[in-house]
Amino acid sequence: MLIPKKYILWTFLSFVALAMLTGIAAVVLPRGWVDDEVMITILIVGAYSLGGLIVVILGGNRGIDGRKQKLTLRIATTTIFISMVTFITIVWIEPLLNWKWENLFWRSGAVFLTVGIAFVHRLIINPLNCPLFSFKVSKRTALITGAITASIIAFGFINDGFGNFDELMIRILAISAIITAGTTIATGALAFFAPKPGEDEQGTLASSIPIDITCPRCKTTINAHTNKDSRCPTCKLHVRIEIKEPRCTCGYLLYQLQSDSCPECGKPIPTADQWGSTLESRQVECSTQQKMHPRP
Numbered sequence: 001m002l003i004p005k006k007y008i009l010w011t012f013l014s015f016v017a018l019a020m021l022t023g024i025a026a027v028v029l030p031r032g033w034v035d036d037e038v039m040i041t042i043l044i045v046g047a048y049s050l051g052g053l054i055v056v057i058l059g060g061n062r063g064i065d066g067r068k069q070k071l072t073l074r075i076a077t078t079t080i081f082i083s084m085v086t087f088i089t090i091v092w093i094e095p096l097l098n099w100k101w102e103n104l105f106w107r108s109g110a111v112f113l114t115v116g117i118a119f120v121h122r123l124i125i126n127p128l129n130c131p132l133f134s135f136k137v138s139k140r141t142a143l144i145t146g147a148i149t150a151s152i153i154a155f156g157f158i159n160d161g162f163g164n165f166d167e168l169m170i171r172i173l174a175i176s177a178i179i180t181a182g183t184t185i186a187t188g189a190l191a192f193f194a195p196k197p198g199e200d201e202q203g204t205l206a207s208s209i210p211i212d213i214t215c216p217r218c219k220t221t222i223n224a225h226t227n228k229d230s231r232c233p234t235c236k237l238h239v240r241i242e243i244k245e246p247r248c249t250c251g252y253l254l255y256q257l258q259s260d261s262c263p264e265c266g267k268p269i270p271t272a273d274q275w276g277s278t279l280e281s282r283q284v285e286c287s288t289q290q291k292m293h294p295r296p
Contacts, residue, residue: 011049012049012052013049015045015046015049016046016049018042018045018046019042019043019045019046019047019049020046022038022039022042022043022046023043025039037091037092040091041088041091041092044084044087044088044091045084045088048080048081048084051080052077052080052081054120055073055076055077055080055120055123069122069123069126069127072119072122072123072126073123075115075116075119076116076119076120076122076123077116078116079112079113079115079116079119080112080113080116080117080120082109082112083109083110083112083113083116086105086108086109086112087109089105090102090105090106090109103160107157107158107160110157111154111157111158114150114153114154114157115150115154117150118146118147118149118150121142121146121150121180121184122143122146124184124188125139125142125143125146125184125187126143128187128188128191129191130190130191130194131249131250131251132190132194134190135187135190135191135194138183138186138187138190139183139187141179141183142180142183142184142186142187145176145179145180145183146180146184148176148180149173149176149177149180152169152172152173152176153173156173208225208226208227208228209225209226209243210223210224210225211224211225211226211241212224213239213241215232215234215235215237215239216237217232217235217237218232218234218235218237220232220233220234220235222239224239224241225241226241226242226243227240227241227242227243228240246273248262248264248265248267248269249265249267250262250264250265250267251264252264252265254269254273254274254275255275256275257269257274257275258275260274
């Protein structure tokens, strides 16, 4: 049974509010009124709750294939949660640990946090999309170098710190981190600010055209406009009709195109977007394929 999103939201916000109140109490109340362990624990939970809220929001974005990033979200949340539990454990049992075990806990928490951040980076980058070749190169580079950077950092924590790294490894880590940061910024900039497909090409229809439809509730005729909000004059039902002309991913308008491939970029055009393609023709095609390949 899935937990409703509103419960997750209020849980996160409650932890953040509790962390804020703890911080204020630490400043206002005399020293010693609040145990350091309690204060640090609440601050850690509050910080992780804020980060977790961001992760959950990012996890709801679909990738370029239209599917939600469930596996990436699970790995990110699991590793980050384990790192939070590890750090809280250190706070409470630190007096009982010798230096070796304390160092092991710190390094373990850092490794899980590094892995979690790497998958959060993937949650951010993967849903972005743009038809430009430079964007595809930048996005692929950001994902690859991000994984390399996280792997080197995690290996450094596992290998008892970065002091054992030689100069070459340090240089590789620095170069990989710089490339990751630069290509991540470039990927986001291209996705949000680059011209979208078809923006510079005039369509055959206006952005909004009048259309008469029948109200599905009271059967009254509604004089609506496409891509704008309308209301039924009788029952006041809100109605919005969205229309969008089919285009290739490169932005080429497919209106009256008598071809199964785009003349601009050469990509095949889906049957549903081909000129003259109807539901009946697709059903006939599907039926023909089933007859040619009968089920055993």
